[in-house]
Amino acid sequence: MMNHSLHYLTLAALADRIADNDLLTRIAGTPLWNQAQVKITSDWQPPPEGQLAVASRHGCALSWLFQELKTQTFLTELLHPEYVYRYLVKAVWRYQFDSLKDRPSPGIPAGDRLHWEQELNLDSPSISDSLRENPPSRLLAETLQEDDTPIGLLQAVLAAADRLFLTEFVDLFVYGSLMCGEINHYLLENAEYIADDAIADAELFNLGPYPMFVPGTGTLYGECYHIPLTIIPNLDRLEDHPHFYQRLWMQCLSGQTRLVYQGFASHIQGCPQIMSGSWRDRQ
Structure with a gap:
């Protein structure tokens, strides 16, 4: 079995x-x-x-x-x-x-x-x-x-x-509710924090309880973690991958390639943009 x-x-x-x-x-x-x-x-x-x-x-x-x-x-x-x-x-x-x-x-x-x-x-x-x-x-x-x-x-x-x-382990970039001190960070309790990092050509939007980023002209700021593969099924369920967010490999400004959950433009209509690119700056 x-x-x-x-x-x-x-x-x-x-x-x-x-x-x-x-x-x-x-x-x-x-x-x-x-x-x-x-x-x-x-x-x-x-x-x-x-x-x-x-x-x-x-x-x-x-x-x-x-x-x-x-x-x-x-x-x-x-x-x-x-x-x-x-x-x-x-x-x-x-x-x-x-x-x-x-x-x-x-x-x-x-x-x-x-x-x-x-x-x-x-x-x-x-x-x-x-x-x-x-x-x-x-x-x-x-x-x-x-x-x-x-x-x-x-x-x-x-x-x-x-x-x-x-x-096996992979590196994950998070920028919202999974960051340290945020509501869903408990899902990363067995993960190793690596460093803060950022992603270029991205725009961040406030959807209320959580943010979503889509391709754009700004910079997205977040944290990177070294996570076991066993965590990913839980993250996929949280993010409703691949329907609400899609899990992608993306290069960060550090030059490292990380997993990240990117949103869809159809989901941010009418939502305010966070111009700084940091979820911690939300109002």
Whole structure:
């Protein structure tokens, strides 16, 4: 069963589909299936035919899952897709490597096994040059048995996505009710304050209990926080993203790129502008 933290990402429904015994039959008719058979990433390319047909079946299912992760979750909105995919690829390799402990694996040198074990135990998306030159995917894929299904590998990927969601951080720029001393700042109680900052070409409007900024000619002032991804679902609900506010990456005057919730021009009609660009100057 999926971790509850991922329900917001719609991965719970995805996990239910993966748990179906007829997974490959179910996904074969989906629009992404043809794309999924191309590649997962340049770092994980299971052989497509011959004696490794089992690995190929796993590969198609994994590739389909990666496509689904790309389109159905916000992990790739908040983290670079290559970072996410490398992390998931290592999760696949780690799962396969762990399966070797109880199975004979002729043809795999002891030195390779030791190197793979050391590197795959590092819970990070990094892939060393030596691992790139001698990736374990082909030899590990050869150990898959005919009675294996894609389920274990797929669940390993989902577990890795869960860890990403629980452990990764991003930077957020806030300019209204989420600032220190304001009514909704409690939502950032587990976040680290970075610094005050500002955004150019923006105009701030007073909507009563909260402000909204839209593109314009002024400067918007606020605060920056280093936040865990787990906070973002709550912020999205508060801001009614993407309907009332939209969550965007924007460059601040410090030169750093942060997440920010920007409003829509249709929502500020008749609202007074805060000319200073600071919510603290509201009347």
